[in-house]
Amino acid sequence: MQLLKDRIRKDGKIKEGNVLKVDSFLNHQMDVKLFQEIGKEFKRRFEDEEITKILTIEASGIGIACVAAEVFDVPVVFAKKTQTKNIAGDVYTTKVESFTHGRVYDIIVSREFLGKGDKVLLIDDFLANGKALEGLAELVKKSGAELVGAGVVIEKGFQVGGDIIRSKGIHLESLAIVESMDEKTGEVVFRN
Ligand SMILES: O=P(O)(O)OC[C@H]1O[C@H](OP(=O)(O)OP(=O)(O)O)[C@H](O)[C@@H]1O
């Protein structure tokens, strides 16, 4: 998606530890007009699929998933990283190691909002080591719903997540795949 690649080149900052900082438009301050274009692009890429629900994970996936959900005209559910009293008990749960927090979370989704008959599209802002998408796919499996595919805004292609998700046979669409990035020069190279 050229608009997105141009924006990453213009406003992205490369930090140590394989971190691409895009918090001026994607995952802290959010450019909702860009999100709308991203939502339409996901819709175009999953045009032939029947989707009844979008599933994401807090925190950074939520904004983008909400805008995409409006384009798909389906509800969005997010997996929570912290236990809360009001949904304790009837939940699907699995473990996810957070890329930026450096710790493992027991993520949870209420059984009320995911189950047999749902056709689920996973949406997230980043794909790095694949832990978040693997965790979400596991929740879908536990729920008996059907996993239709996964859409991510930025895949860091030099990390293992993309290969892991594709090797599981999951239909993965990444709107920008970063092949390499250089902390010293600030250069970002995209796949294709
Ligand atoms: O492919 P992975 O290695 O799982 O990396 C991708 C995940 O990392 C980030 O979440 P993180 O928990 O780091 O931060 P957040 O709370 O801001 O979403 C991002 O939002 C993705 O969910």
Ligand SMILES: O=c1[nH]c(=O)c2nc[nH]c2[nH]1
């Ligand atoms: O802002 C972010 N930049 C990244 O490089 C990244 N990888 C996973 N999650 C991420 N979030």
